[in-house]
Amino acid sequence: MAFDPVQRLLAVGTLDGRIKIFGGDNIEGILISPKSMPYKYLQFIQNQGLLIAVSNENEIQVWNLEFRQLFHSSQWDTNITAFSVIEGTFLMYLGDENGLLSVLKYDVYDGKLQKMPYNVSIHSLAEAAGVPLLDTQPIVGILPQPNTLGTRVLIAYEKGFLVLWDVSEDHAVAVRGYGDLHMxxxxxxxxxxxxxxxxxxxxxxxxxxxxxxxxxxxxxxxxxxxxxxxxxxxxxxxxxxxxxxxxxxxxxxxxxxxxxxxxxxxxxxxxxxxxxxxxxxxxxxxxxxxxxxxxxxxxxxxxxxxxxxxxxxxxxxxxxxxxxxxxxxxxxxxxxxxxxxxxxxxxxxxxxxxxxxxxxxxxxxxxxxxxxxxxxxxxxxxxxxPVVVPTIDPSITVTNMYSLTGREHPSISLKKFCARQIVAPPISGNMKWPLTGGVPSEMSLKEDHAVERIYVAGYQDGSVRIWDATFPILMPMFVLDAKVPDVIFDGANASVSSLAFCSLNMTFAVGTTSGLVRMYKLQENSGDSSFHFVSGSKQEGKYCT
Known part of the structure; x- marks a missing residue:
């Protein structure tokens, strides 16, 4: 994971080359790498809309969040074992399996990563620090020292060797490990x-x-x-x-x-x-x-x-x-x-x-x-x-998208069903939602807003959820529970297996794995809802609020 403290964006890398971006106001996005491979490092160049990703195959990627595109990628010739972006700059430190510290810079004008001429090998660093080394070791950690603008960096090597290195003066400020613990x-x-x-x-x-x-x-x-x-x-x-x-x-x-x-x-x-x-x-x-x-x-x-x-x-x-x-x-x-x-x-x-x-x-x-x-x-x-569209809890079983536009469809406004824009996801207690970033879409929630598309999902617990899909950000509209108050019948909680929707009369049909079919009619809020259960030739009616 990575976080931009200025734009308040959270990035999560996956095992198959995707990066999920979370912001505020229900803003989410997915960046998909051309190669399906896990990421081992993710870091933002803060407040620049740029995300640096390093894959397990040592490919360094630069993602531009404004354009949602991969602007640059380069293949490193050795195994990258440590990585850190210097805060407030376009510079980054990179450590490899051979104990070499390198410096990279992202050029915003040509959109490419440049390898800077400065680098420090483990042997030259150990010699400057007065520490004898028997073999080469990978760099396993790089920490720029706070309040030094990246001019001082702590370098950690696999076998316990720690060096606080001054880049501007090329000397070791402090050295730890290798015998210090014997005292x-x-x-x-x-x-x-x-x-x-x-x-x-x-x-x-x-x-x-x-x-x-x-x-x-x-x-x-x-x-x-x-x-x-x-x-x-x-x-x-x-x-x-x-x-x-x-x-x-x-x-x-x-x-x-x-x-x-x-x-x-x-x-x-x-x-x-x-x-x-x-x-x-x-x-x-x-x-x-x-x-x-x-x-x-x-x-x-x-x-x-x-x-x-x-x-x-x-x-x-x-x-x-x-x-x-x-x-x-x-x-x-x-x-x-x-x-x-x-x-x-x-x-x-x-x-x-x-x-x-x-x-x-x-x-x-x-x-x-x-x-x-x-x-x-x-x-x-x-x-x-909190997720807008649950997929695991509960488990999603069937989905569909329906259009409400076209000459064959009446001019039906579902504005009274449309949920108001959620500034922050629902959180229990007094917890404060920590993500506030992102670029809002051109979503309109004016009184004359008409729903042009709806997204419907059926779930393993028998419930159905409906979202306004007119804009890229889905807005919750309905949660249709399979249970009916004071009515018990077989198969009420069976998984949803099929969906059908008639836009002419705004009617839903929901089929389940138990053979039960539920019918819903969407209409302007009258304060009451009706329920009819048909089994063979017998029909039972019930009204509930």
Missing amino acids: KGQVTGAQTHASEDQIDNVDENEEEREICSLCWASRGGSTVAVGYITGDILLWDMTAVSSRQGKQTDVSSNVVKLQLASGSRRLPVIVLHWSAGSAKDTTKGGKLFVYGGDDMGSEEVLTVLSLESSNGLESVRCASRVDLKLDGSFADMILIPDTGVPDKTRTSALFILTNPGQLNFYDGGALFSARKSEEEYAQPEAQKF
């Missing part, structure tokens, strides 16, 4: 009840470990959280100079370990995201979102750790832990920043993508509200992403 350090536990902090020493015999994920864990980029294949999370202070440069003697005093479980075999920490607390918060803490780190075989959850610190990493403590149960297997997550707030580290919502294609979101207020005690805590409520 005594501080460990903060986050097992079971996170309020029970555990302080211990780092094992002096710990081996180099593979990095799986990383994120900045502070407002200014002074601390980075790194997830490892062992299930551990290390918080590294990146402000001090490396000990190998002779200016720092105790790097281990600037590292903290978070351990979510006590078992010997734990899941790799696949995903890490950080959200800072309130700007008025004196504890200098925030929330760390973690996928992984629990014992092997444990229930699949997304863990939210509330970290507090009054004096740097030395005073870090875990104030609380929340495990959000997942609806399906985890695919991705993304934090949505507040609108109109300069501090983009504050979060208004959390989106979690699970397989197969379910998108849930949590309101930021519920996730970040303070709890006085464990007894007062209530599990934050997840909301399923």
